[in-house]
Amino acid sequence: MASQEESSQPSDTLTTLKTESETLKTKLEEERAKLHDVELHQVAEKIEALGQFVIKTRRTLKGHGNKVLCMDWCKDKRRIVSSSQDGKVIVWDAFTTNKEHAVTMPCTWVMACAYAPSGCAVACGGLDNKCSVYPLSLDKNENLAAKKKSVAMHTNYLSACCFTNSDMQILTSSGDGTCALWDVESGQMLQSFHGHAADVLCLDLAPSETGNTFVSGGCDKKACVWDMRTGQCIQSFETHESDINSVRYYPSGDAFASGSDDATCRLYDLRADREVAIYSKESIIFGASSVDFSFSGRLLFGGYNDYTINVWDVLKGTRMSILFGHENRVSTLRVSPDGTAFCSGSWDNTLRIWA
Amino acid sequence: MARDMSDKEILKMELEQLQKEVKNTREPVSKTAKEICEWVEAQSAEDPLIKGVPEDKNPFKEKGGCIIT
Numbered sequence: 056m057a058s059q060e061e062s063s064q065p066s067d068t069l070t071t072l073k074t075e076s077e078t079l080k081t082k083l084e085e086e087r088a089k090l091h092d093v094e095l096h097q098v099a100e101k102i103e104a105l106g107q108f109v110i111k112t113r114r115t116l117k118g119h120g121n122k123v124l125c126m127d128w129c130k131d132k133r134r135i136v137s138s139s140q141d142g143k144v145i146v147w148d149a150f151t152t153n154k155e156h157a158v159t160m161p162c163t164w165v166m167a168c169a170y171a172p173s174g175c176a177v178a179c180g181g182l183d184n185k186c187s188v189y190p191l192s193l194d195k196n197e198n199l200a201a202k203k204k205s206v207a208m209h210t211n212y213l214s215a216c217c218f219t220n221s222d223m224q225i226l227t228s229s230g231d232g233t234c235a236l237w238d239v240e241s242g243q244m245l246q247s248f249h250g251h252a253a254d255v256l257c258l259d260l261a262p263s264e265t266g267n268t269f270v271s272g273g274c275d276k277k278a279c280v281w282d283m284r285t286g287q288c289i290q291s292f293e294t295h296e297s298d299i300n301s302v303r304y305y306p307s308g309d310a311f312a313s314g315s316d317d318a319t320c321r322l323y324d325l326r327a328d329r330e331v332a333i334y335s336k337e338s339i340i341f342g343a344s345s346v347d348f349s350f351s352g353r354l355l356f357g358g359y360n361d362y363t364i365n366v367w368d369v370l371k372g373t374r375m376s377i378l379f380g381h382e383n384r385v386s387t388l389r390v391s392p393d394g395t396a397f398c399s400g401s402w403d404n405t406l407r408i409w410a
Numbered sequence: 411m412a413r414d415m416s417d418k419e420i421l422k423m424e425l426e427q428l429q430k431e432v433k434n435t436r437e438p439v440s441k442t443a444k445e446i447c448e449w450v451e452a453q454s455a456e457d458p459l460i461k462g463v464p465e466d467k468n469p470f471k472e473k474g475g476c477i478i479t
Contacts, residue, residue: 072421079428090438098443102451105460113470133469150469250427252420288427290434307449309442324446328436331443351453352446353460370447395458396470410459410470 087329095322095331099370105353110366112380113396114408116147118154123400124181125215125387129170132392136177137406138165144179146191149398149408158189158199167215171222178206178225180213186227188239207237207244214256219283220263226283228255234271236283248281250288257301262308270311272299278313278323292323294330301345306352312369314343320357322369334367336374345387350394358385358399364409380407 121141128135134155138144142163146156162183169178171188180186186207189199207213211230218225219236224245228234234248234255253274261268267283278299280290297316304311305322310331314320318339322332334355341361348355354375355367364385366376383402390397396410415423454460458468465471 069418069421072418072425076421076425076428079425079432083428083432086432087436090436092438093440093443095439095443095446098440099447102447108460108462110459250423252424287430290431291427305446306453307446309449310446324439324442326437327439327442328434329439331439349457349459351450351457351460353450353454353457370450390459393458395463395468397459408470410463410468 087327090327091329095324095370096372099372102370104371105368105375108376110376110378110409112407113410114149114152116149116152116406116408117404118145118147119143119404119406121404122383122402123386123404123406124164124166125168125179126389126398126400126406127168127170127177127217128389128391128398129174130172130392131174132395134170134174135398135406136168136170136179137387137400138168138179138181139404140164144168144177144189146177147406149396156191156199158203160187164212167213167227169217169225171218172220173222176222178216178218180207180216180227182212184209184211184213184229184231186213186216186225186237188225204239204242206239206242207235208242209233209235211254214254215258217258217260219260226258226260226269228258228271230254232273234258234269234281246283246286248279248286248288250279250281250291251275251277256298259303259311261304262306264308266308270302270304272302272313272315274298276315278302278311280311280325290325290328292330294321295319297342300342303347306348306350312346312348312355314346314357316342318342318359320346320355320367322355332369332372334365334372334374339365344385345389345399347388347390347397349390349397356388356390356397358388358401360384362401362403364388364399378409381405 119139126137142160144158165181207227209229215228236246251273255273258271295315301314319335324331345358364378381401387400400406
């Protein structure tokens with residue numbers, strides 16, 4: 056019956072689907088183009104240019120024995136959690152550079168780590184395909200690994216994780232092509248997000264005022280915005296020419312930035328439903344691994360595989376500054392919760408605080 | 411999971427998604443870009459990395475500074 060029809064003309068069905076897809080993609084681009092009546096940098100012409108400013112390394116956190124892959128700030132604006140290729144997860148006091156906690160994971164390549172909103176726990180995972188939560192003890196002698204709680208289970212590596220607005224739920228993205236929302240206490244999957252056609256490499260939660268959405272980026276060159284309650288993809292953007300390594304919401308929640316292996320960072324306006332800026336230079340040929348905005352959203356910091364950090368004027372589209380210091384790829388970068396500094400982690404085994 | 415899906419299933423998924431997205435409401439860039447610029451300008455005054463923070467107030471600028479916890 057149905058299966059007989061399909062097996063007699065399988066290639067036609069594939070071709071029909073492809074053609075329909077292409078037609079719709081063109082239509083979508085046409086609809087978007089109709090509202091593309093001006094460029095962001097044109098609207099920004101009247102804005103005063105930023106003056107010279109000096110940002111330099113203020114602290115260097117040494118202690119990881121191998122590549123730093125991920126880091127996150129605690130809401131207290133001074134503690135940081137970082138994870139590394141050798142399986143170590145370290146909690147630092149960034150003011151003093153002291154290490155407060157250290158955990159050795161049972162796997163290598165801990166690609167994801169996150170601080171819980173309460174500051175009382177951290178989540179991490181990587182090649183173990185899981186996301187585990189470790190409550191942080193005040194007792195320095197206590198073995199953190201003993202209290203470990205396995206929360207998320209994917210069928211491939213964990214690429215990113217982040218707590219939602221409480222310690223109770225975690226959002227994860229994975230090499231298995233999906234994202235998922237988990238209840239920390241029970242380990243139950245509350246929602247799953249399907250739509251990427253390849254590994255999902257990054258995610259970011261929308262600022263709480265803007266509601267329950269998050270954005271993800273993947274090896275399929277797509278960035279997708281998801282409704283956390285329904286699991287539906289609301290909007291998707293496919294303008295990058297290679298893997299999207301990092302996505303970050305604009306502080307107002309109306310836009311997000313992405314960093315990609317195609318050596319560009321881009322800004323997508325969610326209400327106009329299109330890409331509105333590309334941050335690139337002919338001299339920048341290495342991929343951007345990690346991006347984050349300054350407090351006001353005027354600056355975009357991008358960490359690159361050529362060991363540098365480029366600082367972009369988000370509105371005018373120009374590069375303000377290039378920061379040197381790391382001795383290998385910059386793999387992760389986050390601005391502190393109050394915007395006074397940002398932290399970068401690198402394959403040179405260190406983290407740097409810049410202010 | 412994307413890795414376990416056949417090419418046809420992936421195409422079907424993309425097609426359904428596109429059909430939904432074409433119907434999304436959008437606003438003109440002239441309006442949204444203006445609003446982004448206004449939002450940034452309002453916040454810039456408070457952006458520590460733009461306006462700068464005096465050495466004695468920023469805990470990162472002076473090592474070993476006095477911190478009240």
